[in-house]
Amino acid sequence: MWQEVAEVVMRSLLISGMATVLAASWSIPIAMILTAKESEFRRTLLDVANALVAVPTVIIGLVLYLLFSRSGPLGFFGILYTPIAITIGQAVLITPLIISLSASVLRETKSGIWEMAVSIGATERQALITMVTESFPRLLTTILVGFNRAIGELGVALMLGGNIKGFTRVMTTVIALEVSKGEFEFALTLAGMLLLVTFTVTAIVRKVGKIA
């Protein structure tokens, strides 16, 4: 049993970790663009991102399933029911969350750090870099929130991964499966592991943020 638990935990960490890195790589630059200058268009985009945070995971799973299914527009990639599909799905899922939280962090920093940087003679680019550098520990926390959401979600992993043993099975899908089979011991073990993983990652990221 423990070998299977270890395998599932490692796979979950890998998929959700990749999804988080992927989502952060585009979400933070988007948040920077949205907060760099005030405009009605940018405010509207931010409102859309805020609204998308609350979209249920099954809806994102369904939309991506239709896109990645053999007859869908992206079916030729053949990635449905693979870890890649789950990674992309989770990245899409947490994108609005990271944009929304990062934009909020950057907006707060902007009123102080941005103004100080500009007033001491920074170019807009230098002020933006200073703003992001100074926000780093808090941006790290927003990424962490994204990771915790990704690793704990079920809808996308189930619909795009198919819960294939030894291939796309992750912690949440295994917990759901084992509960449906009445195997509560295994489900509880994995639930404990899921909590342990999220707590450990949170502690590590907070420590890194403090050091930075």
Added chain:
Amino acid sequence: MIELRNVSFAYVSEDVLKDVNLTFGLGVTAIIGPNGSGKTTLLKLAAAIYRPRMGEVLIDGIDPWSASETVRISARRNVVYVHEKPIMLRGSVADNVAYGLRIRNVPAEEVIARTEEALEMLGIKHLANERVQTLSAGQQQKVALARALAVRPKNLLLDEPTANLDKNGRETFMELIKELASRGVCIAIATHDRLLALKLTDKIVLVENKTVTFVESPEYKYTE
């Protein structure tokens, strides 16, 4: 020299300052007025942090808002505005003081020398390697001032610079301002500190009812 010509500014829709005509020339100018009258806004307009809704701001004859980005940055670099509440970057006191020099690509040896010089002027050289988060508000204010002085600005705009300073700190600050003014730095200070305004300044500007007025005789105004 900074000149404001027919400047109006609004945060949302209603003007906070309307049709302001003002010149910050050589010497020290004090900006006084009740809370919320627009003293900080006036300084931020003069520092080209805020863009006026109407009118123009000329820094040494250049309107930064109608110039190219290179010219705008160059004009802005002649002015330094220091916030009332000191805004600190993560890191040491020296890192903070050196910030303005680093963004100007000043050579490393010169950065060190000018940072030390600025720290010495404010009497905080012994704090150079301290983390800014561990400092008191007064010490942070001195760091913010040192950061401004390190870049040797032609125009220095200070928002309530003595707010967090004790008696000794204020006296040192006043001496420093006198010295800078004698070196030809154009200084404007928004303040509630009457003593500071009376002792240091050549001119007083009163900000009230969305506009500014020069007060010819500071003593008279305060008595009034």
